[in-house]
Amino acid sequence: MKYMQAILLVLYFISCDQPGHKEVKQESLPYYITADFTPHWMEVDKELPGSIHHISGFSFVDQNGRSFTEKTIAGKIYVADFFFTSCQGICPKLTKNLCLVQAAFKEDTAVVLLSHSVTPGKDDTAVLKRYARNNGVLDNKWFLLTGNKDSIYTIARKSYFADEAVGEQLGVDDFLHTENVFLIDAKRRIRGIYKGTLPSEIQSLIRDIRILKQENK
Numbered sequence: 001m002k003y004m005q006a007i008l009l010v011l012y013f014i015s016c017d018q019p020g021h022k023e024v025k026q027e028s029l030p031y032y033i034t035a036d037f038t039p040h041w042m043e044v045d046k047e048l049p050g051s052i053h054h055i056s057g058f059s060f061v062d063q064n065g066r067s068f069t070e071k072t073i074a075g076k077i078y079v080a081d082f083f084f085t086s087c088q089g090i091c092p093k094l095t096k097n098l099c100l101v102q103a104a105f106k107e108d109t110a111v112v113l114l115s116h117s118v119t120p121g122k123d124d125t126a127v128l129k130r131y132a133r134n135n136g137v138l139d140n141k142w143f144l145l146t147g148n149k150d151s152i153y154t155i156a157r158k159s160y161f162a163d164e165a166v167g168e169q170l171g172v173d174d175f176l177h178t179e180n181v182f183l184i185d186a187k188r189r190i191r192g193i194y195k196g197t198l199p200s201e202i203q204s205l206i207r208d209i210r211i212l213k214q215e216n217k
Contacts, residue, residue: 060147063128
C-alpha cells in the first residue's frame with residue numbers, strides 16, 4: 001500500500017512539471033458597473049480607458065474638521081457606507097459590524113473606511129467627533145464625512161448606486177437610506193457590495209479585502 005502511494009506521489013510531481021500544466025488561478029473579485037449590481041469579471045487591461053465605472057472625485061470634511069478628498073486616500077482600498085448619527089434603526093448595527101473591519105485591518109495603512117452622513121445639516125464635525133469617540137472609531141483609519149448635502153447624495157446615487165429606491169427619480173431632498181456597504185479598490189472601482197447589518201456579509205467583506213490586496217501586489 002505504501003509502495004503504491006509513493007508511486008502516485010512521484011507521478012503527481014512529474015505531471016505538475018509537464019509543459020501545459022495549468023496553475024490554479026488566484027481568486028479574483030468582479031467589478032460592479034451598473035445600479036442593478038450585476039457582477040462583471042473583466043480582463044481590465046483589455047478594456048477601453050474609462051469604460052469601467054469608478055467613484056467620482058469628491059470634497060468633504062472628516063470628524064476632525066480636516067478637508068477630505070479622493071486625493072486623501074489615493075492608492076488605498078476602502079470600505080464605504082452611508083449613515084446618520086441619530087439613526088436608531090440599521091445604523092448602530094452597521095457601525096458595530098464595521099468595527100470588525102476596522103479591527104481586522106487596524107495596522108494596515110493600505111485599507112481605510114469612509115462613512116458618509118446623509119444628514120449633514122445635523123452631523124457637523126463636533127457631532128461626528130462625539131459619535132466616533134462613542135463607537136471606537138480610530139482617527140486615520142475610519143473617516144466620518146460630512147459636507148454639502150447635494151454633493152453627498154449625488155455621489156451616493158450616481159457613483160455608489162447606494163439608494164435602495166433604485167430606478168426611481170429621486171431628488172436631493174428625498175431621504176437616502178441603505179444598509180449596503182461598498183468595497184472600493186485602489187482605483188476607485190466598486191468590487192463588492194454587502195449587507196452591512198449581517199455579520200456573515202461582513203466576514204465576506206473582510207475576506208474580499210484580503211483578496212483585493214493580493215491583486216494589488
